[in-house]
Amino acid sequence: xxxxxxxxxxxxxxxxxxCDFCGCCVGVCPEDAIELKEAEIFIIDKRCTNCAKCxxxxxxxxxxxxxxxxxx
Amino acid sequence: xxxxxxxxxxxxxPAGSMAARFAAEKGVSVLMLEKDRDVGxxxxxxxxxxxxxxxxxxxxxxxxxxxHINKFSLNSPDGSEAVVEFNDAGYVLERRIFDYELAKTAAxxxxxxxxxxxVNGLLIENDKVCGVKYEYRGEQKELKAKIVIGADGVExxxxxxxxxxxxxxxxxxxxxxxxxxxxxxxxxxxxxFYFGQQYAPGGYFWVFPKGKNIANIGLGVSGMVGKKRxxxxxxxxxMDNNYPAAPVLTSIAGGVPSTVTLKKISSxxxxxxGDAARQVNPLSxxxxxSGMIGGSIAGRIAGEAVKMNKLDHILTYDKAWHERLGxxxxxxxxxxxxxxxxxxxKFNKISHSFNKIPKDKRTLGRLFxxxxxxxxxLLVDIAKVFVI
Numbered sequence: 001x002x003x004x005x006x007x008x009x010x011x012x013x014x015x016x017x018x019c020d021f022c023g024c025c026v027g028v029c030p031e032d033a034i035e036l037k038e039a040e041i042f043i044i045d046k047r048c049t050n051c052a053k054c055x056x057x058x059x060x061x062x063x064x065x066x067x068x069x070x071x072x
Numbered sequence: 073x074x075x076x077x078x079x080x081x082x083x084x085x086p087a088g089s090m091a092a093r094f095a096a097e098k099g100v101s102v103l104m105l106e107k108d109r110d111v112g113x114x115x116x117x118x119x120x121x122x123x124x125x126x127x128x129x130x131x132x133x134x135x136x137x138x139x140h141i142n143k144f145s146l147n148s149p150d151g152s153e154a155v156v157e158f159n160d161a162g163y164v165l166e167r168r169i170f171d172y173e174l175a176k177t178a179a180x181x182x183x184x185x186x187x188x189x190x191v192n193g194l195l196i197e198n199d200k201v202c203g204v205k206y207e208y209r210g211e212q213k214e215l216k217a218k219i220v221i222g223a224d225g226v227e228x229x230x231x232x233x234x235x236x237x238x239x240x241x242x243x244x245x246x247x248x249x250x251x252x253x254x255x256x257x258x259x260x261x262x263x264x265f266y267f268g269q270q271y272a273p274g275g276y277f278w279v280f281p282k283g284k285n286i287a288n289i290g291l292g293v294s295g296m297v298g299k300k301r302x303x304x305x306x307x308x309x310x311m312d313n314n315y316p317a318a319p320v321l322t323s324i325a326g327g328v329p330s331t332v333t334l335k336k337i338s339s340x341x342x343x344x345x346g347d348a349a350r351q352v353n354p355l356s357x358x359x360x361x362s363g364m365i366g367g368s369i370a371g372r373i374a375g376e377a378v379k380m381n382k383l384d385h386i387l388t389y390d391k392a393w394h395e396r397l398g399x400x401x402x403x404x405x406x407x408x409x410x411x412x413x414x415x416x417x418k419f420n421k422i423s424h425s426f427n428k429i430p431k432d433k434r435t436l437g438r439l440f441x442x443x444x445x446x447x448x449x450l451l452v453d454i455a456k457v458f459v460i
Contacts, residue, residue: 023227
């Protein structure tokens with residue numbers, strides 16, 4: 001199953017295995033679309049607009065675009 | 073645990089602990105919730121603080137001081153160094169112990185603390201916050217409170233749920249990557265800063281001593297820079313060039329909301345403190361001392377509000393914060409914007425000019441004056457915040 005790119009825009013993917021759970025992405029997300037626990041992180045699918053602000057603000061390159069859509 | 077509290081504080085960092093402590097000192101019931109297993113860990117911070125910033129709240133204690141700081145070394149791209157000397161200016165902390173001790177002062181004042189409690193929503197009635205929803209060891213729970221204080225850090229969501237606009241523009245987010253490394257031979261009384269395109273465009277790179285040849289090394293860059301290149305790649309580059317063989321003890325990412333305080337930091341039933349309220353000094357990126365001040369003001373006002381049975385009293389917090397530090401942070405923000413985007417040549421020139429000043433007159437105020445000599449409007453700001 002794939003989360004398809006909305007309106008043909010790029011999709012965003014968090015790589016939880018590489019994440020430090022620092023919260024930069026949560027702070028900059030205009031849609032409150034990222035859930036961050038002690039050592040667990042995921043995008044709230046229905047809120048994400050693929051704006052990419054989280055990708056730009058991730059200090060350690062853990063969030064990235066995935067043009068093909070992200071497998072759930 | 074009680075079934076209801078006067079005040080719930082979300083987040084047990086320095087700001088949260090001070091909010092809990094100052095509220096509890098008013099004799100009201102306080103619970104502080106922390107999502108992580110431990111208070112004080114993980115550490116996402118350069119760990120430097122002024123002595124005055126600490127001692128307003130806790131007596132200095134060698135068990136959380138790793139280095140006593142007397143000097144700043146400011147390094148320009150061409151390798152020239154400007155040194156500013158202070159007398160007994162501050163410390164590099166061991167945050168994991170420091171935060172823990174701060175939480176203990178809250179506990180000693182009567183606050184209860186619960187770790188592993190992840191707040192994931194607010195209880196709201198008639199447009200007023202009246203408690204929290206949280207997950208504790210896999211169970212979803214609710215808890216009522218007269219006042220909720222959000223000390224949930226840079227990733228704060230509590231304010232948003234209460235209708236406060238807390239999301240931070242990505243250009244104002246200082247995205248940080250840092251390590252603690254050993255075999256770093258630097259002066260143990262000096263904070264080292266590096267400026268320039270190769271180190272941290274629009275931000276700074278830090279090497280802070282933690283004693284015994286251990287250092288906290290890292291950098292912060294704006295999300296604007298992060299669009300092109302990540303903080304991590306700057307850090308790796310620096311370590312490869314300067315300390316290729318240094319054993320790395322910890323490695324972590326972090327974020328600093330480097331801007332002025334939010335326009336609104338209280339609303340019926342809710343107050344925000346620390347990074348959640350954007351109470352960071354936007355010039356230095358330091359947020360421990362200012363977060364503790366914000367937390368203490370919020371805690372005191374919240375405690376008073378409950379005691380007086382006049383919950384609207386919490387709305388006086390915005391003004392109290394603004395007068396104590398918020399206004400000053402606006403000045404810092406203007407200075408920051410003045411030096412943001414300086415070219416490498418400009419940094420070199422400042423360093424050379426500064427080093428022509430007699431040694432005993434090389435103060436931080438003089439340094440900023442040298443840097444901003446062509447922007448007279450900002451010199452007034454510098455005079456306001458630095459003793460020249």
